[in-house]
Amino acid sequence: MGMLTKALSADFLKIRRKGLWTLIIFAPFGVVLLQAVNFGLRYDYLVKEYADDLWGGLLHNIFMFVPISLFLGCVLVSSLLANVEHGTGSWKQLLALPISRLTVFSAKFALSAILLACSCLLLMVFSIALGLVLGFGWHFPLPEVLRLSFYPYAGALPMLACMLWLCMTFRNQGLSISAGIVTVIASLYLPAKYTWLPLNWPLLAFRSEQGELYIGAGILTGLVIFLLGSVHFSRKDVV
Amino acid sequence: MNEWVIETKGLSKKYKGRYAVSGLNLRIAKGDIYGFLGPNGAGKTTTIRMLLGLIKPSSGSVHIFGKAMQKERLAILRKIGSLVEYPSYYGHLTAADNLEAIRRIIDAPKTRISEVLDIVGLTKEARRPVKGYSLGMKQRLGIASALLGNPELLILDEPTNGLDPSGILEIRELIKRMPREHGITVLISSHLLSEVEQMAGTVGIVRQGELVFQDTIQNLQQQAQSSIVLRVSDPQAALLTLYEQGLDAVREGSLITLEGISDAAAAQMVNNLVTRKHEVYRIEEKRKSLEDLFLQIVGEGGHA
Numbered sequence: 001m002g003m004l005t006k007a008l009s010a011d012f013l014k015i016r017r018k019g020l021w022t023l024i025i026f027a028p029f030g031v032v033l034l035q036a037v038n039f040g041l042r043y044d045y046l047v048k049e050y051a052d053d054l055w056g057g058l059l060h061n062i063f064m065f066v067p068i069s070l071f072l073g074c075v076l077v078s079s080l081l082a083n084v085e086h087g088t089g090s091w092k093q094l095l096a097l098p099i100s101r102l103t104v105f106s107a108k109f110a111l112s113a114i115l116l117a118c119s120c121l122l123l124m125v126f127s128i129a130l131g132l133v134l135g136f137g138w139h140f141p142l143p144e145v146l147r148l149s150f151y152p153y154a155g156a157l158p159m160l161a162c163m164l165w166l167c168m169t170f171r172n173q174g175l176s177i178s179a180g181i182v183t184v185i186a187s188l189y190l191p192a193k194y195t196w197l198p199l200n201w202p203l204l205a206f207r208s209e210q211g212e213l214y215i216g217a218g219i220l221t222g223l224v225i226f227l228l229g230s231v232h233f234s235r236k237d238v239v
Numbered sequence: 240m241n242e243w244v245i246e247t248k249g250l251s252k253k254y255k256g257r258y259a260v261s262g263l264n265l266r267i268a269k270g271d272i273y274g275f276l277g278p279n280g281a282g283k284t285t286t287i288r289m290l291l292g293l294i295k296p297s298s299g300s301v302h303i304f305g306k307a308m309q310k311e312r313l314a315i316l317r318k319i320g321s322l323v324e325y326p327s328y329y330g331h332l333t334a335a336d337n338l339e340a341i342r343r344i345i346d347a348p349k350t351r352i353s354e355v356l357d358i359v360g361l362t363k364e365a366r367r368p369v370k371g372y373s374l375g376m377k378q379r380l381g382i383a384s385a386l387l388g389n390p391e392l393l394i395l396d397e398p399t400n401g402l403d404p405s406g407i408l409e410i411r412e413l414i415k416r417m418p419r420e421h422g423i424t425v426l427i428s429s430h431l432l433s434e435v436e437q438m439a440g441t442v443g444i445v446r447q448g449e450l451v452f453q454d455t456i457q458n459l460q461q462q463a464q465s466s467i468v469l470r471v472s473d474p475q476a477a478l479l480t481l482y483e484q485g486l487d488a489v490r491e492g493s494l495i496t497l498e499g500i501s502d503a504a505a506a507q508m509v510n511n512l513v514t515r516k517h518e519v520y521r522i523e524e525k526r527k528s529l530e531d532l533f534l535q536i537v538g539e540g541g542h543a
Contacts, residue, residue, distance in 0.1 A: 003344075010343040017331050084329065093327035093384065096291040097344050098317040237294035 003099060007107035014084050015111070020077065024115050027073055028123035031065045032130050039134055054136040059148050062127055066148065067202040070156040071187060073119060074163045075180030077112045082167035082176075091238050101234040105168070109226055112164055116153060124149035147206060154215040155201030157222025159183070165229030169236070244269050244392055244424045245290065249299035251448075252285050259285045260448045263299070267426055267441070270418045274435030274456070275428040277445035278537055283428040284324055286445070287396045290426075291321055303392065317345075320385030321394040326377040327384075330370030334361050334380050337369055338387055345388045355383040359413065375406040382413065393417060393425045399434060411438055432533040446537050465526045467505060469495040472518035480511055496525075 015021070038061060039046055050057025085091050095101060124145050131140055166176040187199040194200060195208075198221055205214040245267040252260045260282040267273045277283050288294045290301055292312045301308035303315045329337050338352045356362045359379040364372070369380060378398060385393055395414070399407045415438045417423040429435050435442065442459060444452040452459070471477045474493050481488040481495065486508060489496045500508070505522075512519055 006343050006346065010340045013336060013340050013343065014329055014332065016336075088328050088330055089325060090327040090329060092288070092291075092293055092323045093321075093341075093381075094344075095293055096316060096319070096321045096323065097341065098313045098388075099344050100313060235295075238288065239294070 003103045004106055004110070007099060007103050008110055011081075011107050011111045015081065018080060018084060020080050020115060023073070023076055023080070024119045025122060027069055028119050028126055031069050031123060032062060032126035034065060035062050036130055036133075039130075043134070054134075055131055055140050056144070058131050058134070058136065059127065059141075059144055062123075062130075063148055063152075063206055066123070066152050066206070067156070068184060068188065070116070070152055070202055071159055071180075071184040071199075073116055074112075074156060074160040075177060075184065077115050078160065078163035078167040079173050079177055079180075081108060081112055081164070083173055085168075086171050086173070095238050102230050105230040105233045108168065109161065109164055109230075112160060113157070116156075116160065117150075120149045120153045147211065151205035151211050151215055152202035155198075155203070155205035155218040157218045158198040158201070158225055161222045161225035161229060165225070165232070168229075168233065242269065243267060243302070244271075244304060245273075245426065246302045247286075247290075247299060248302075250286065250289060250296055250301060251298045252282075252289060252294065253297040258448050260289070260445075263445070263448075263450050264453075265443055265450065266453070267424065269424050270422060271440045272414065272418060272425045272427065272435075272438050274432075274439030274442040275426055275445070276432055276435065276442055276533065277428075277430065279430055281445045281537075282448040283430075283445060284396055285448075287321075287323060287394055287426075287428060290394060291319070291323065292316065293323070317388070318391045319394060320388055320390035320392070321396075322378075322381040322385045322398055323394075323396045325400070326374075326381035328369045328372075328377055328380055331368055333366050334369055334372075334383070335365045337380060338384060341384050341387055347388050351387055351389070355386045358386060359383045360409070374401045375403065378402060378406070378410070382410065391423060393423055393427075395425065395427045397428055397430070399429070407434065414438055432529050436529055444533065444536055452536050459529060459532065463527045463529055463532045464499045465524050467497045467500060468521070468523045468525055469497070469512075469519065470521040471495065471512065472520070476515075477512060477517050480515055480517070481508060484508060484511055 035058065039058070046057065047054065085094060094104060127145055127148065128140055163176070163180050166179060167173060170176055183199070190197060190199055192200050192203055195204060198218070201214045201218045205211045205218065208214060243266050245265055247263050247265045250260060250263040250265070251258060263286060275283055285294070289296050290303070292308050304318060306315050308315060329340060332340065334356065335352060338355065342349070342352060353362065356365050359382050361376065361379055361383060364376060369377065372380065378401070382395070382398060385395065399410050402410065414425055414427060417425050427435055427439070436456060439456055441455050442452070443450055469477070470493055474490055474495055478488055478490050478495060484507060486497055486500065486504065509519065509522065
């Protein structure tokens with residue numbers, strides 16, 4: 001565990017001024033801003049529409065863009081993170097240090113998970129702030145806001161593990177990003193009735209009656225993909 | 240029992256059916272500077288990557304500090320500082336932050352950063368982002384990173400690549416100091432013999448993935464025999480005089496060449512020529528340079 005914290009602290013240092021923190025802050029801001037515009041333009045109509053549950057209506061609308069934003073976040077965070085090492089051929093230097101490959105890979109995964117979690121936390125803060133600005137009052141449904149912010153996140157972990165492995169394995173980020181974007185677009189058109197499909201889990205984690213099921217599935221599948229990725233990463237030749 | 244800092248046995252690496260490195264038996268003694276030579280593409284970098292555990296050998300073994308790389312990789316790497324091929328760095332960070340990123344992993348004391356920056360002469364530039372550095376400065380930062388963990392063994396892959404003459408000299412002086420002042424063993428690769436001959440104690444030469452020479456630099460120098468070239472008034476008659484003395488001389492136009500003769504024989508020869516009234520215009524010693532010898536070793540079999 002000691003080595004992991006060391007690697008993680010080195011990674012936090014390396015991502016300074018790499019645009020990652022900007023992405024982490026502005027992505028949830030953008031998602032909420034869309035609804036600020038939506039509610040700003042159609043305030044009277046929407047307030048009438050959701051008269052019996054103003055907060056619920058707001059969260060429902062915000063959520064529309066959460067899964068796709070999460071997926072895009074997985075793609076971008078993974079790629080930016082991997083590029084820190086790919087960019088100037090730093091893998092060979094990093095992996096010739098007395099640190100196991102598993103630790104290096106785990107630290108990258110932990111870092112990307114932490115960064116996305118920060119985004120989700122901000123999503124929660126911004127959502128509440130928007131509701132307050134719109135005058136929906138202080139009685140916001142906290143459990144519901146928490147669900148909105150973190151359930152889809154757990155459902156997106158398999159995608160994160162996949163993207164991270166892809167971006168760290170292939171030097172050419174064009175390839176990994178294209179694969180990621182295609183997957184994200186595909187996720188828009190896949191019917192939600194295919195509940196076994198991990199791409200549907202962020203949506204189902206929030207919308208389904210048994211959201212917790214998809215959280216469990218997301219964490220478990222994410223972990224399995226992460227482990228497979230780390231085995232490959234530990235064995236591959238570094239050229 | 241094992242006095243070698245690095246010892247490889249039958250080290251081989253196969254890429255798509257072709258051996259990039261084959262049957263390498265390297266032996267590097269403690270406190271030595273080992274010049275690892277060979278033309279580009281001979282397998283130097285592949286070998287070095289195997290020494291650092293970055294790639295796995297197809298067959299053969301690597302022992303460093305008497306430990307097997309396959310089993311005790313981390314324990315070995317803890318005592319190695321390395322610089323592989325072109326310099327690695329995080330361009331958006333300053334030199335100090337680059338070193339800090341490594342320091343956090345290897346757990347060196349914080350004061351070590353300014354020490355190594357001082358050793359490579361980057362103290363003044365330490366607060367600038369590395370992407371604005373010249374190649375020489377990046378290379379020096381690479382060496383600073385390698386020194387950060389107080390290593391017992393330095394593995395430097397072409398550390399002077401792309402440097403100007405003064406930069407090469409600087410790095411050479413830096414490397415020469417390592418065994419003397421810090422007891423560090425150094426493996427340095429290069430495609431130029433001239434670059435390592437002034438500092439290396441031992442050289443290993445690879446050609447097409449195979450080790451074709453491994454010995455001390457003195458023994459290499461001894462192989463570089465000298466020859467004596469004469470220019471005289473009447474070469475044909477002089478040649479006969481030399482034959483009488485029992486010397487193996489060869490005439491090329493107005494020049495006579497003698498391979499590897501002793502000082503005594505040379506004195507006798509000159510005396511003979513003078514007493515026979517030959518006019519001796521020139522006596523030159525031609526030393527086959529190490530570079531010639533190196534090219535010869537590297538070139539042998541190249542056309543076979």
